[in-house]
Amino acid sequence: MSKEQRVVITGIGALSPIGNDAKSTWDNALKGVSGIDAITRIDTTDYNVHLAGELKDFDIENHIPKKEARRMDRFTQYAVVAAREAVNDAKLEINDKTADRVGVWIGSGIGGMETFEISHSQLLNRGPRRVSPFFVPMLIPDMATGQVSIDLGAKGPNGSTVTACATGTNSIGEAFKIIQRGDADAMITGGSEAPITHMALAGFSASRALSTNEDKETACRPFQEGRDGFVMGEGAGIVVLESLESAKARGAQIYAEVVGYGSTGDAYHITAPAPEGEGGSRAMQAALDDAGIEAKDVQYLNAHGTSTPVGDLTEIQAIKNTFGDAAATLKVSSTKSMTGHLLGATGGLEAIFSALSIRDSRIAPTIHANTPDPECDLDIVPNQAEDLDITYAMSNSLGFGGHNAVLVLKKFAD
Numbered sequence: 306m307s308k309e310q311r312v313v314i315t316g317i318g319a320l321s322p323i324g325n326d327a328k329s330t331w332d333n334a335l336k337g338v339s340g341i342d343a344i345t346r347i348d349t350t351d352y353n354v355h356l357a358g359e360l361k362d363f364d365i366e367n368h369i370p371k372k373e374a375r376r377m378d379r380f381t382q383y384a385v386v387a388a389r390e391a392v393n394d395a396k397l398e399i400n401d402k403t404a405d406r407v408g409v410w411i412g413s414g415i416g417g418m419e420t421f422e423i424s425h426s427q428l429l430n431r432g433p434r435r436v437s438p439f440f441v442p443m444l445i446p447d448m449a450t451g452q453v454s455i456d457l458g459a460k461g462p463n464g465s466t467v468t469a470c471a472t473g474t475n476s477i478g479e480a481f482k483i484i485q486r487g488d489a490d491a492m493i494t495g496g497s498e499a500p501i502t503h504m505a506l507a508g509f510s511a512s513r514a515l516s517t518n519e520d521k522e523t524a525c526r527p528f529q530e531g532r533d534g535f536v537m538g539e540g541a542g543i544v545v546l547e548s549l550e551s552a553k554a555r556g557a558q559i560y561a562e563v564v565g566y567g568s569t570g571d572a573y574h575i576t577a578p579a580p581e582g583e584g585g586s587r588a589m590q591a592a593l594d595d596a597g598i599e600a601k602d603v604q605y606l607n608a609h610g611t612s613t614p615v616g617d618l619t620e621i622q623a624i625k626n627t628f629g630d631a632a633a634t635l636k637v638s639s640t641k642s643m644t645g646h647l648l649g650a651t652g653g654l655e656a657i658f659s660a661l662s663i664r665d666s667r668i669a670p671t672i673h674a675n676t677p678d679p680e681c682d683l684d685i686v687p688n689q690a691e692d693l694d695i696t697y698a699m700s701n702s703l704g705f706g707g708h709n710a711v712l713v714l715k716k717f718a719d
Contacts, residue, residue, distance in 0.1 A: 309485050309486065310484055310485050310486075310487055310548040310549065310550065311485075311548065311549035311550075311562060312481050312484045312485055312546050312547070312548060312549070312562065312563045313546070313547055313548075313549050313552050313559045313560075313561070313562045313563070313717060314544050314545065314546060314547075314559065314560040314561050314562075314563065314656075314660050314714075315394075315395040315397070315491075315545050315546075315547045315552050315557040315558060315559060315560070316390075316391040316392060316393070316394040316395025316396075316397060316544065316545030317390075317391055317394055317543070317544050317545075317560065317657045317660065317661075318386075318387035318388060318389065318390030318391030318392075318393075318394060318541070318542075318543040318544075319331075319387055319390070319540065319541065319542050319543070319653075319654055319657055320360060320363065320383050320386055320387050320540040320541045321340065321358075321360070321538070321540040321542070321644050321647070321654055322340025322341065322358030322359060322360060322361070322538050322539070322540065322643075322644050322645055323338050323339075323340040323358075323643055323644055325360065325361070325362070325363050326390055327390060327391075327394070327657060330654070330657075331657070331658070331661050331669075333643070334640055334643055334644075334658060334669035335665075335667060335669050335690045336690075337643065337669075337670050337672045337688060337689065337690065338643060339521065339522070339525075339642075339643050339672060339673075340358045340359075340361070340538070340643055340644055340645065341356055341357070341358050341521050341524060341525055341536050341538075341643075341645050342356065342357075342358075342359070342521050343355055343356060343521070344356065344357045344359065344501060344506075345359060346359060346501045346502075347501065347502065347503055347506070349506070352506055352507065352510060353510060353517045354506055354509075354510050354515045354516070354517055354537075355519055356516070356518070356519065356521055356524050356536055357501050357506075357536060357537045357538065357539070357645060358536060358537065358538030358539065358540075358644050358645030358646075358647075359501060359538075359539060360383075360539060360540060365379075365382045365386070368382075368385070368386045368389075369382060369385065369386075376439050376442075376443065377443060377448070377452060378416070378417030378418075378419055378420040378443045378444065378448070378499065379417075379419055379499035379539075380413050380416060380417060380449060380497045380498055380499040380541075381417070381443070381448050381449045381452050381497070382499075383449075383497045383498075383499060383539070383540055383541040383650075384411050384413075384449035384450075384452065384453055384497035384541050384543065385449075385452055385453055385456050386541070387495070387497065387540075387541035387542065387543040388409075388411070388453040388456070388457065388493050388541075388543045389456070389457070390543070391493060391495075391543045391544055391545045392457055392493060392545060394545070395491075395545040395547070395557060395558075396555070396557065396558075397491060397545055397547070397555075397557075399457050399458045399459055400458075403490070403491075404458050404459060404460040404461070405460050405461055406461050406489055406490040406491065407457075407459040407460070407461045407489065407490065407491045407492070407493070408454075408459060408461030408462035408463055408480070408483060408488075408489040408491070408492045408493070409450045409453050409454040409457075409459050409461075409462075409463050409492070409493045409494070410450060410462070410463070410464050410465065410466065410476050410477075410479055410480040410483070410492055410493075410494040411449045411450045411453060411465060411476060411493070411494060411495055411496065411497060411543065412446065412449075412450075412465050412466040412467055412468070412472035412473060412475065412476040412495075412496045412497075412649050413446040413449055413465070413467065413472065413496060413497050413498055413649045413650070414446075414467065414468075414469050414470060414472050414496075414498055414500070414648040414649030414650075414704070415446070415498070415500055415505060415648065415649070416444055416445060416446035416448070416467075417443050417444035417445070417446075417448070417499075418499070418500060418502045418504055418505050419499060419502045420440065420443040420444045421444055421504070422502055422503055422504050424436050424437060424440045424444075446465055446467050446649075447464070447465035449465070449497045450463060450464065450465045451463075453493060457493065459493060461488075461489040461490075461491075461492070462483050462488055462489050462492070464479070466479060467649070468649075468704050468706070468708035468710065469648070469649070469704030469705040469706055469708055470609070470611075470646065470648055470649065470651060470652075470702060470703060470704035470705065470708075471568075471652060471702040471703060471704035471708040471709060471710040472496045472648070472649030472650075472652060472702075472704065473495050473496025473542060473647075473649055473650055473651055473652025473653035473654070473655075473656070473702065474652030474653075474655075474656065474700060474701075474702035474710035474711065474712055475568060475652070475702075475708070475710040476494050476495060476496055476652070476653070477494050477495060477544060477546070477563070477566075477652065477653065477656050477712060478566035478567075478568060478710060478712060479494075480492035480494035480546050481546060481563045481566055481712075482566065484546055484547070484548050487548075490547065490548050490550075490551040491545060491546065491547040491548070491551060492545070492546045492547075493543060493544075493545055494543065494544060494545075494546055494653075495541065495542045495543035495544055495650070495652075495653025495654075495656070496541065496542060496647070496649045496650040496651065496652055496653040496654075497540075497541035497543075497649070497650050497653075498539055498540070498541070498647050498648045498649045498650040498651075499539050500537055500539060500648050501537060501539050505537070506537070509537065512576060513534065514534055514535060514576070514613065515534045515535060515536070515537060516532070516533050516534035516535065516536050516612065517533060517534065518533055522673060523673055524536050524612075525612050525641065525642055525645055525673060526612055526642065526673040526674065526675075526676070527608070527610035527611065527612045527617055527639035527641060527642050527671055527673075527674075527685070528610060528617050528621070528639065528671065528674065528677065528678055528681035528683075528685050529612075529673065529674060529675070529676045529677060529678055529681075530676045530677070530678045531676060532612045532613065532614055532617065532678075533612075533614065534612065534613055534614075535611040535612050535613055535616075535641070535645070535646040536612065536641075536645040536646065537645055537646060537648070538641070538644045538645030538646055538647040538648075538651075539647060539650075540644070540647050540650055540654065541650050541653065541654075542647070542650055542651070542652070542653025542654030542655070542656065542657050543653055544653065544656060544657060544660070546563060549562075559717045560660040560661065560663070560664050560717075561659070561660040561663045561664065561698075561714040561715060561716060561717055562714065562715045562716075562717045563712065563713075563714055563715075564595070564596040564597075564598075564697075564713050564714065564715045565592040565593060565594075565595040565596030565597075565598070565711075565712065565713030566591075566592055566595055566710075566711070566712055566713070567587070567588040567589060567590065567591030567592030567593075567594075567595060567709075567710070567711040568588060568591070568708075568709065568710050568711075569584045569585075569587045569588040569591065569709045570584060570706075570707045570708065570709070571583070571584035571707030571708075571709065572584075572707060573707055574707065575705060575706060575707075576705050577615065578615065578616060578619040578620075578703060578707075579619075579707065580619075581619065581622040581623065581626060582619040582620055582622050582623025582624075582626070582703075583623070583626075584703075584707060584709045585609075585619070585620060585623040585701065585703050585709045585711075586623040586624075586626045586627045587709070588701075588709035588710060588711045589623065589624070589627040589699065589701065589711050590627055591711070592699065592711040592712060592713045593627075593713065595713070596697070596713040596715070598697060598713070600627055600628040600629065600631045600632075601628075601630075601631040602696065602697050603628075603631075603635065603697045603698065603699050603713070604635070604636060604693060604694070604695045604696060604697060604698065605635070605636045605637075605638075605659070605662055605663075605668055605693065605695050605697075605698045605699070606624065606635055606636070606637045606638075606698070606699045606700075606701065607638060607639075607640060607655045607658055607659045607662075607698065607699070607700040607701065608620055608624075608637050608638065608639045608685075608701055609639075609641075609701045609702055609703045610637075610638075610639025610640075610641055610642070610671065610685075611639075611641055611646050612639075612641065612642070612646075616703070617678070617681055618678070618680055618681060620701065620703065621680070621681045621682075621683060624637065624683065625683075632683060633683075634684075635683065635684065636668055636684055636686055636691065636693055637671075637683050637684060637685050637686065638668055638669060638670055638671045638685055638686040639671045639685065640654075640655060640658050640669050640671075642670075642671045642672045642673050642674070643669075643672055651702065652700065652702040652710065652712075655700045655702070656700050656712055656714070658700075659698040659699070659700045659712070659714050660698075660714055662693075662695055662698055663695045663696075663698050663714060663715070663716050666692055666693060666694050666695060667690055667691070667692055667693070668686050668690060668691045668692075668693055668695075669686075669690055670686045670687060670688050670689050670690050670691070671685045671686055671687055671688070672688055673688075674687035674688050675687075675688075695716060696715060696716050697713060697714070697715050697716075698713070698714045698715075699711060699712065699713050699714075700712045700714070
């Protein structure tokens with residue numbers, strides 16, 4: 306059996322409620338900027354939810370010709386833009402010689418929900434002949450991967466993960482394993498989501514998952530008293546993973562090394578986490594075992610931290626159960642306090658935050674942290690960014706259906 310490949314992050318790309326590229330997103334995260342505001346995409350008069358994290362001043366026609374963009378759902382558009390940024394950032398050339406060894410693995414939690422709504426309305430009002438021939442290829446969640454591979458010419462391993470809010474992290478983890486076992490030299494991977502639509506908002510509201518708080522300064526407050534649900538966000542987080550051998554041969558920049566991945570199922574409930582985060586704890590331990598380290602070796606954890614009453618407390622319990630005494634000194638933050646919850650894209654964005662935390666020795670804060678829940682009693686880096694030399698960072702993603710996915714990143718050392 307061939308030796309396992311070491312895997313590094315050589316490129317990043319992001320679209321988020323706090324920035325239309327990775328650099329501005331990270332700069333604003335460190336400043337504690339909130340991207341949560343009144344929803345403008347749709348009329349929310351009849352809804353009990355009125356806030357979300359929307360992209361700001363983003364025009365797809367600055368990136369993709371109008372005719373081409375109209376044949377992609379918004380979530381796919383976001384993926385293409387962020388993937389281009391990540392590949393350009395990595396200075397990765399995809400040509401006839403390399404294409405077969407560059408793959409794409411980008412997930413989406415709910416795919417083309419906006420396309421479904423528009424097409425269903427056309428079906429009801431104008432009949433089946435008026436449904437677009439592009440309906441299916443715009444709707445299906447794997448089309449972010451499909452369009453990115455077409456756009457960039459990447460012909461290697463090609464797939465898509467759908468694990469609700471764990472999607473982005475699972476996608477990166479699976480891409481990590483593809484390179485580790487030698488099936489590709491590079492993978493363009495992460496998540497993309499465009500869930501600010503009538504049906505998505507209504508559905509998540511009906512399940513009582515979303516905050517009904519109308520104050521944008523307190524609606525998304527992970528680990529705080531009075532939190533009442535998550536605030537929806539949109540965007541994409543895409544990274545270029547590459548074998549260390551390939552990265553060194555190209556002289557590529559390296560943000561961090563991916564060293565651990567854990568994935569588990571709760572087998573408990575369709576929306577509620579298992580008691581005390583039992584499944585999440587096993588995923589964290591699996592990622593630590595995969596990395597060959599102990600919990601005490603991790604300095605920073607980017608938490609799932611969605612601002613739901615049960616979810617936040619359960620994750621804190623899971624962290625304590627996994628980290629034991631080391632939990633007391635662990636730095637934990639929820640960047641969703643700024644971006645909202647990007648569903649299937651959130652793991653991709655938070656992997657970028659974790660990598661940049663390692664590179665810059667700086668942790669983005671949990672903002673809106675003014676009324677701490679005494680039961681969520683870990684160091685959540687409240688309100689202000691903090692400096693910290695980080696060797697290992699962990700990123701958690703926990704999804705409906707009992708999906709748990711965890712990554713461990715390491716400061717690169719040759």
